[in-house]
Amino acid sequence: MDVITSRENKWLKMFRAALRGTGPAAGEPIGVEGTKLVEDAIRSGLAAQALLVSESSERELERILRAGSESEAGIPRGRILRTTDKLFDSLTGTETPQGVAALFQQPVWGFEDVLRGPHAMRRSTALVIVLAGVQDPGNVGTIVRSAEGFGATGVVAARGTADPWSPKALRAAAGAALRLPVLRGIANPVLLAQLKMQQVKILVARSRHPSDANSTAQWEESLQGAAAIFIGNEGAGLPGEVEHSADAVISIPISEAVESLNAGVAASIVLYEAARQRTQKA
Helix, strand or coil: CCEECCCCCHHHHHHHHHHHCCCCCCCCCEEEECHHHHHHHHHCCCCEEEEEEEHHHHHHHHHHHHHHHCCCCCCCHHHEEEECHHHHHHHCCCCCCCCEEEEECCCCCCHHHHHHCCHHHCCCCCEEEEEECCCCHHHHHHHHHHHHHCCCCEEEEECCCCCCCCHHHHHHHCCHHHCCCEEEEECHHHHHHHHHHCCCEEEEEEEECCCCCCCEEHHHCCCCCCEEEEEEECCCECCHHHHHHCCEEEEEECCCCCCCCCHHHHHHHHHHHHHHHHHHHC
16 A cells, blocks of 8 residues: 555545534545544444555554454455555544544435334334434534433434534544434424324423423433434523424423533433333333
């Protein structure tokens, strides 16, 4: 493999756009940085378009190729690229680049996938987490990671939400966004109509102080049936059309001294409660 030394190389331009952007547009590749995340993406069955390693990170190549040999998609040998450490560092938005990155073809998920879960572990009862305007990619990644950890069937990032496939969100999700069915950019009215048609219960989550009385504590609401849990914007909360369409408002009781919970924390608590109830039911 020749070492790429020009910043104008077409592949380096593609990696730079993917690793420094806010998420891929339709048809664009997902940029993944770091040996562990690249391995996870390969083992998840994603099709690699190209693999890039820096000169000082070539020792990681054998490990990644081993993961590729164990997957159906693999890595095209003609798309294994090398570049200098300096050029690799200029491609990424991280403070300490890991010297390994890959471009992957976007997985194609439909609404039914979000309701039923990943292909390898289909579930009969939907548990969908909907991000309605969550703008911090770190929060988005945290929520996707918790969704996978607590058995959600899928994630919807509604219009106005940070992209779960953006570099920062992918790192925060620790690869979960590459395994769990994810829908991006859907408008809330369209999503609400689809959930109603499929008879999925629409739940909105928020924090509740002891003085509040217009919501149900999360453990008092049944989360055992098909449900979509909406998490709103960190500051503005949920859009009005979502609030008006909700079948129930569930809340996390918190101290009066605390104004609200971080979106990632709130979603994780509600997802844990859903998992607890569903385990008891089983």
